[in-house]
Amino acid sequence: MENKYLLAKMTWPEVEEILKETDIALVPVGSTEQHGPALPVDNDAYIATEFAIRVAERLWEKQKVVVVPTIEYGYSPHHMQFKGTVTLSESTLANIIVDICTSLVHHGFKRIILINGHGGNTTAISNALHSMNNVVLAKIFNVDWWTFASDIIGEVVTRPVFHACDMETSVAWHLDQRVLEDRRVDEPGRSIIPGFVEPDMLAPPPKASVAFMMKYITESGVVGYSTKATKEKGKQIADVVLERLEEFILKVAGA
Numbered sequence: 001m002e003n004k005y006l007l008a009k010m011t012w013p014e015v016e017e018i019l020k021e022t023d024i025a026l027v028p029v030g031s032t033e034q035h036g037p038a039l040p041v042d043n044d045a046y047i048a049t050e051f052a053i054r055v056a057e058r059l060w061e062k063q064k065v066v067v068v069p070t071i072e073y074g075y076s077p078h079h080m081q082f083k084g085t086v087t088l089s090e091s092t093l094a095n096i097i098v099d100i101c102t103s104l105v106h107h108g109f110k111r112i113i114l115i116n117g118h119g120g121n122t123t124a125i126s127n128a129l130h131s132m133n134n135v136v137l138a139k140i141f142n143v144d145w146w147t148f149a150s151d152i153i154g155e156v157v158t159r160p161v162f163h164a165c166d167m168e169t170s171v172a173w174h175l176d177q178r179v180l181e182d183r184r185v186d187e188p189g190r191s192i193i194p195g196f197v198e199p200d201m202l203a204p205p206p207k208a209s210v211a212f213m214m215k216y217i218t219e220s221g222v223v224g225y226s227t228k229a230t231k232e233k234g235k236q237i238a239d240v241v242l243e244r245l246e247e248f249i250l251k252v253a254g255a
């Protein structure tokens with residue numbers, strides 16, 4: 001059966017059947033937000049979905065998992081100065097996550113893994129996870145995909161790693177995202193407090209955080225060097241993410 005792991009393509013009796021073989025669900029969490037002039041606004045949702053589908057495919061013979069429809073919107077108010085961004089409030093996103101997990105648990109899924117594609121979602125996700133502690137009787141995890149490969153990312157990409165940058169463009173490109181190759185731009189981004197609040201996920205300590213708008217640190221919407229992106233680098237990063245996701249899911253299955 002094609003798309004055999006996609007919940008959206010199953011009938012209810014098929015879901016009942018697959019629940020006899022697995023209780024693991026993957027929930028991709030994305031955003032609909034500007035990604036500069038070269039990447040579409042679905043980029044974070046696209047990458048999270050691709051990782052979920054590709055790891056489900058790799059695992060199928062060893063361990064069946066079900067991929068749930070992607071949460072296509074995320075928490076993106078800081079991108080609203082750029083056209084096409086659609087944001088949820090943080091509490092709405094957290095509530096959607098709780099409602100999805102609660103529904104899945106109701107049907108018998110006992111291990112749920114969120115695969116998050118957007119840095120701005122992390123607070124809402126951790127709030128959702130906290131609110132389910134000791135309430136929803138299931139093991140519920142979150143993976144921000146880039147944290148599964150931050151070592152290799154540090155080795156292969158040009159910093160800063162922040163938004164629609166070398167890392168994100170390379171990975172998207174490798175995963176067959178629409179990339180407007182000749183619209184790629186380089187913009188390292190304005191430092192907010194030099195040495196303390198830098199737009200770079202790999203910046204060394206000391207680090208402080210701040211409420212900000214993307215427009216303040218970038219004109220194009222890009223923070224990073226997207227012209228440095230290559231499919232090869234994307235493959236190096238994505239292969240490591242998939243390998244470690246597979247290992248993680250197998251451990252979750254055995255836990």
Ligand SMILES: [Zn+2]
Pocket residue numbers: 035043044117118163164168
């Ligand atoms: Zn993104």
